Amino acid sequence: MVGQRKWSRRTAAIVFLTPALLCLLAFQLLPMASSIIISFTDWDLLTHWTKMNFIGWDNYAQVFREEKSYTAIRNVFVFLLGYLPSIVVLGTLLAVLLNRPIRGVKLYRAAVFVPVITSWVAVSIVWRWLLNGQSGLINYLLAQVGIQGPIWLQDDFWAMVAIILVTLWKDIGFVSIILLAGLQDISVDYYEAAELDGASPWSKLWRITVPMLSPTLYFVVTISLINSFQLFVQVLIMTNGGPAGATSTIVEQVYRNAFQFNKMGFASAQSWVLLLIILVTTLALQQLQRRWVVYDR
């Protein structure tokens, strides 16, 4: 039909994309652009936006002057130290297990993925109950085997440990499913050839699996790193950045400054500094990948 032909692919694409693009513009691009402008002002959320004063680079200078910024960055690095190696190693191990021809493997794969699709808010609230120092299930179970559990979320050391463990539990499904896909991409020919040559399981792991999996590992490390820098919801709900600022993170500071202290300009500046940190780290990681990521198959 003539009418159908007139509806070219291009028009159809525009028509179908417009709603999504409008949303992207309204809720992502515009706020991002305006946050650049706001970061150079003293806007306090309450005064009319036409009355905000431009104060140059003051907010950015303040970000680097404030002690709390360094506390937040240090906390994020402490988190990374515990989280990143664990998620990569445990995720890989889990992926290897899920790649085995065991009975009901599909069920296990689904089970591992359940925490990933659960809302962070709901999960954090449940974990706050489980980790309750006096009446939580975790400490009850620990007591059954003779360990007196700490008051997890009220202690400046254990609070961070708890955040790391809960985040591991939540994210491991995502990481292992990605790694599982990477594993399944490795041709069995390699293993068969190695078998003929009499290679040990250990050398098969280090000479075949790890190099062949390295592009996927690189992806997992990058994503986990970015997510770690954006650590927020679980902190807000489980510890509210406490006790005594022990779990305060960069995004938590941004949130607090913006919506509790009404320092919109300062919070915007902090967000852009965060972007810079993530950008630099990711670029550094990209430079490093040349040394360990194998792309030829």
Added chain:
Amino acid sequence: MLDKASKYKVSPPLNDDTFNQPDADLNAFVNGKLAMARFGIWNFAKFSEAKFNWDIALEPGNTQKAHHFFADGLVAAKTTKNADAAWRFLKFFTSAPEAVSKRIEAGWSIPAVTDPAVLDAYYKQKPPESKQVVTDALDSLVLPPVGPKPEKWGEFTAAVGEELDKAKLGRSSAQEALDAAQKRVEALMK
């Protein structure tokens, strides 16, 4: 406060999760686990669930009594086109007999009237036996100072709270915590 919890152990440990839950003190009192506590008068209804007799008293005070106080303020916009109607509504809402008796029935605040005949219904509503104490407290009320930088209130409380948390965790003494808090508040005032 620190010593009560960690040295003499007469109050729950400060890192006790149970007492960080909302209304934990209220529930503890109602369950007979707390002998004395400071509450607002809007909690009286909850206390009626208690299986024991309870009453209220003015805080002893040191050399001078001082009591918290808060009021629900009703306002009309300065630029309202219906100033007269707004005034009549506010008057009805705060002092008309129908509204006043509803307020007393609900038991969450004292009507803003001075007529003893009207207030009588409030005092007669028991427990607590010493209902009169509620208005006696007004003789020694103190209002929190507002400012000098009300817009920084959130930052003040966060700074003080964080330093006090360090004392709770045993990372600093009460004196050190208060000194540090003072320093941080002074820095914010600049």
